[in-house]
């Protein structure tokens with residue numbers, strides 16, 4: 135029977151970037167029920183993760199005491215599972231654990247310099263935690279080697295947006311689907327990954343809006359779409375350049391907008407001159423007539439929005455893909471008004487905020503470049519120490535630098551690169567090669583298996599802090615329950631680490647950190663903590679306390695040096711690894727509805743784990759039959775980097791010759807197979823395409 139709740143606490147969902155507001159019902163120190171609140175992003179709705187994915191916080195495997203590696207126990211996942219903790223680690227009190235954790239990092243810094251250290255922060259932590267963590271790396275370690283999972287999801291989108299329109303965040307909120315005429319969704323599966331946002335899109339379609347879906351997979355959203363462009367994976371630029379060609383060729387360019395608000399249009403025109411729909415149709419697999427019709431519908435609409443996900447960003451040409459989407463909006467004048475614009479759908483609940491707060495190696499908070507002397511002087515004045523002028527390394531670059539012996543120590547907070555990095559053998563070898571690794575997390579994650587010291591951290595429901603959703607909306611999450619045992623709030627742990635690294639930090643709590651964050655970030659200057667307590671959510675940019683915040687951007691000028699947006703041509707660049715006779719299939723990776731990223735939370739949530747308990751690989755039913763297999767059979771996937779076995783599930787939405795798998799299953803970790811080739815601009819790995827073989831297991 136469900137316990138009777140004695141207390142209700144208003145907070146935000148810990149999972150995706152939609153930022154649903156929710157209410158925890160608490161009895162006897164435990165969450166017994168979650169319900170949706172009438173927040174601006176969810177109107178009372180929650181998806182299955184938000185509603186049922188909360189009991190991981192009291193899972194028996196939850197870390198409740200600091201752990202220190204026993205001498206001589208090799209680092210790695212061989213034979214490792216949370217039950218093996220006693221063999222690998224011994225318990226320690228906080229004083230000893232913090233002294234060892236910070237002492238090991240300080241010793242490396244003092245001998246080899248700050249650039250021999252690196253930190254991964256978390257997109258699931260609050261803005262205050264992200265801010266303090268990057269400040270710790272920059273001022274306590276003495277380098278800019280700090281990054282987080284944005285590198286693996288939307289780094290290419292942000293690179294293209296900053297270059298093209300001067301701002302890396304979305305231009306319009308999801309709720310603007312009610313104001314638009316045409317909705318384009320490309321390389322995203324919001325039904326699975328942003329379910330409440332998808333519900334607003336479907337509602338808009340029912341109200342008469344036109345949905346155009348572009349994706350190599352025919353996902354559930356296709357049932358609601360008027361146009362479904364199931365293009366060949368890896369041909370995004372060909373298809374999008376064909377749309378741009380058609381818009382120019384058929385006189386659909388918004389000439390006034392282009393003349394008054396943009397520059398370099400002639401470069402774009404020259405670049406797409408050879409990309410007519412007729413020329414690109416055989417490349418991308420979409421008929422020329424369809425490409426032309428879709429170009430007319432998008433460019434001719436009174437208002438049209440583009441949403442995209444990691445199907446666009448996670449390619450070696452991810453930045454080029456996003457450049458094309460920006461060019462579509464600019465050429466058609468579909469930006470700067472309600473119901474228009476560009477919206478890269480953010481994955482984690484605070485990936486936007488963590489990026490804004492400076493958890494990125496090349497920029498301080500609010501995207502102020504570390505190699506800009508004026509920006510650096512501002513932060514040196516604010517933080518009172520000299521700062522490294524050299525941009526730091528990114529996530530995958532850090533793994534390479536470890537194996538070259540350049541990075542020797544790491545502090546990882548709430549990230550799980552032993553599951554989330556591409557080509558996991560390489561990433562895991564790098565983690566094992568570290569002289570000193572500190573992991574701060576809720577569970578003994580796969581990454582913690584490589585740690586020297588493990589610090590038991592706090593879950594979202596166990597702390598108060600601000601979180602910024604995909605719409606640029608800053609929201610207040612409130613503590614509902616206490617961390618179990620000796621687990622501590624992350625802000626406390628970061629500060630304790632900082633003090634032992636020689637920093638005299640003494641923040642009274644999240645509000646005090648947030649006050650400094652506001653001084654560091656002009657974009658949120660008008661969003662006071664007290665205002666968030668009162669209003670729950672305020673959208674930035676927000677210059678003063680009287681400013682209501684701006685949901686729609688770029689109505690008059692773009693935040694570039696010239697005030698104009700810039701067209702940046704995109705080349706046709708092939709995937710790093712194409713199918714061949716030995717590895718004839720294409721592997722696409724992503725997420726599934728019930729599980730979150732590497733599964734450390736949702737696979738320990740009872741209802742979610744019951745819904746999807748085992749690793750599944752999906753493939754076209756005709757391909758499955760051709761392999762002589764039925765649904766539920768075991769199949770082996772092999773790439774040049776690794777292999778795994780999973781249960782086969784037919785999916786007619788895939789194209790033949792393609793397989794799809796989520797990356798949440800440690801027993802069949804799909805990133806053992808993926809390739810660590812990087813987009814040259816944003817350094818994002820190509821998770822969305824590599825060659826594999828498929829056999830019966």
Ligand code: SF4
Pocket residue numbers: 147148149150151152153154176179180181182183184185327328329330331
């Ligand atoms: Fe949480 Fe996202 Fe689901 Fe909303 S849509 S309940 S934010 S996971």
